[in-house]
Amino acid sequence: MKKKHLWLIGLLTAIIFLSVPTFHILKTKWSENDKTQKIPNGYTNDASQLNLTKIDTIIQVPNDKKEIESQLKDILKYAKENNLKISIAGARHSMGGHTIYPNGIVLNMLPYKQMELDTTNNILTVGSGALWEDALKYLDKYGKSIAIMQAFSSFSIGGSISVNGHGWQKDLPPISASVISFTLLTQNGEIINCSRQENQELFNLVIGGYGLFGVILDVKLKVVENIALQYKYIKLSPDNYISYYKKYVSDNPNVNLVFGRLRISDKHFLEEATLNFFEKVNAPIPVLQNEKSTETQRLVFRGSVNNEYGKRLRWDLETGMNKVSKKEIYSRNELLNDHVSLIENKDTSSTDLLQEYFIPDRNFNQFINDIKPILKNSKIDLLNITIRGVHQDSDSYLNYARENVFGFVLLFNQKKTDEQEAEMKILTNQLVDVALKNEGTFYLPYRLHIGKDKMRKSYPNANNFFQLKLKYDPNEIFNNKFYEHYK
Known part of the structure; x- marks a missing residue:
């Protein structure tokens, strides 16, 4: 009888253990309203969902080369005659009004x-x-x-x-x-x-x-x-990331794609990492599929918002799947063809915001140590930190990679309230200060929470950049909120 009871208790425990993640994912789905936020006529916004702005008009450009050239010249003439500014938009994933000018013309490219x-x-x-x-x-x-x-x-x-x-x-x-x-x-x-x-x-x-x-x-x-690639990963301490990266990635000629990830649950916060890479192999190249089923993956990600259990579950599932999918073969195009819908936020009361910091490898570990208490004490919910190696750029005038760096890509979930907006501004300035202290830079496509002086510390060429803007566009026809904020 005693053994039978123990067996039943064990069975029930296993059922509960297996059902809790399923219930958590279903609960995440049930809590979503699947409502899309409609932008009122005469307005535009960007991926931040925090830049709703009244504009003059949005113009859809044609696909034909001759037509677009003729149309754009007419738009330029109209803008000058009516003292209007022109901003340029694509998929609108910048988050600081970079594609918007109030009461201006928006070109949808x-x-x-x-x-x-x-x-x-x-x-x-x-x-x-x-x-x-x-x-x-x-x-x-x-x-x-x-x-x-x-x-x-x-x-x-x-x-x-x-x-x-x-x-x-x-x-x-x-x-x-x-x-x-x-x-x-x-x-x-x-x-x-x-x-x-x-x-x-x-x-x-x-x-x-x-x-x-x-x-x-x-x-x-x-x-x-387009080549066949095989997935591999290593679980490691962030302290060893640079040495492992050199050994398993930089010194390995077969590696083609690579990213790292830091653990962001309260338990072991920034104390564990994974190094994920894809090696070239001699194998048939899988055909690129048009559609992928991503809803379960998205719900696991969304279930980590403001939820410690969800953050632990996501880490455990991802590292567990790493073991399952290890040695699996992918095409390069398949790996590159991931859509942002993989992490889509369907909660209309909040928005997901990115930040990126570029740090030389000599200060890699110090940067992590410095941001740890800042992120831990912030009221803004951290969803993800990805790490990418970026080599020196010799082309862009506003250059964020003036030497070889590691990019830390941070994703946050912020409520659409004045209180959280103020908290995010404080957090952003703290993180930028840490990046500057560690001889790094911050990325400019995001929220405009950094002042002109601090921006120029990160981008010493900024003054010259804005002077050259006036050289090539003296009437500031091409304009946006980013330019107005930093010029």
């Missing part, structure tokens, strides 16, 4: 997405409104892949160039390194070619220039082979 591949020289010519996922699907048919791009494929190519995004490709500079040239519509209606040999100053200013120097039209990008 997304329709402009034609593509052509030069298979001899491995160069993709693409309209700036195309999303990376569009380019990946197009290139997949030719056995090619994007050389450098961000972790999600739902950003526009023109937008990524305008913020000079970085990727998780092994030991590479930001996107700037893969840009061969682009055509640019300037404030006087002229369309010019910009490259390292032609109009080089504008080339450097436009990459990471936040749409302030003109409209990017056609982009020429380097492409690489």
Whole structure:
């Protein structure tokens, strides 16, 4: 009888243990209202959902090259005659009003997405409104892949160039390194070619220039082979991250994609890490699938919002899945084609906000030690910290990678209240101070919580950048909230 009772207790315990995660995920789903926030007519917003702004008009550009050139010249003329400013928008994933000017004209560039591949020289010519996922699907048919791009494929190519995004490709500079040239519509209606040999100053200013120097039209990008990759991972202490990264990633010629992650649950907060990498293998390349089922993965992620159990569960499931999927084969394009819907927030009372800090490896561990008490004591909920190696960038004028650095990508969930907005401003300034102390920089596409002086400490070229803005656009036709805040 006693053994029977023990057996029943063990069975019930196992059932409860297995059902708790399922119940937690279902509870997360039940708590969502699946309502989409509609933007009122005459207004626009961005991914922050905190920049609802009245505008003059939103103009959808055409996909045809001749039509867009003619239309944009007419818009420039109209803007000058009516003293209106022009801002440029793609997928609108910047978070500080970089695509918005109050009562201005917004150019929606997304329709402009034609593509052509030069298979001899491995160069993709693409309209700036195309999303990376569009380019990946197009290139997949030719056995090619994007050389450098961000972790999600739902950003526009023109937008990524305008913020000079970085990727998780092994030991590479930001996107700037893969840009061969682009055509640019300037404030006087002229369309010019910009490259390292032609109009080089504008080339450097436009990459990471936040749409302030003109409209990017056609982009020429380097492409690489689409290859088969095998997943591997290591669980480690953050103290050993740099040495392990050198041994297993930098010194391994087969590694192609790589990212790290820090544990953010209260238990073992920033005390555990994973190093995740993908090695080239001689195997059949899987076909790129159009759709992925991501709802369970999304709910596991959303279940970690303001929930310690959810944060532990997510870490345990991800590290557990790492063991299950170890040795699995993927195509490079499949790995790059992740959509931002993987982490989509359906709670209309809150928003998810990114921050990024770029730290040289000599201060890697000190940076983690310094941010630990700040993040621990903050009232803003931390959802994720990803680590990516970014090599020195020699192209962008506003350069955040002036030497080889590690990018710390922090994702927060913030309630849409004045109190949480004030808390986020305090937190951001504390983190920027730590980055500067550790000889690092902060990334500019996010909320405008940093003052001009601190921004210039991080970007010593800022004054010259804004002077050159007036050289190329003296009437400030191309404008946005970012420019008004920092100039």
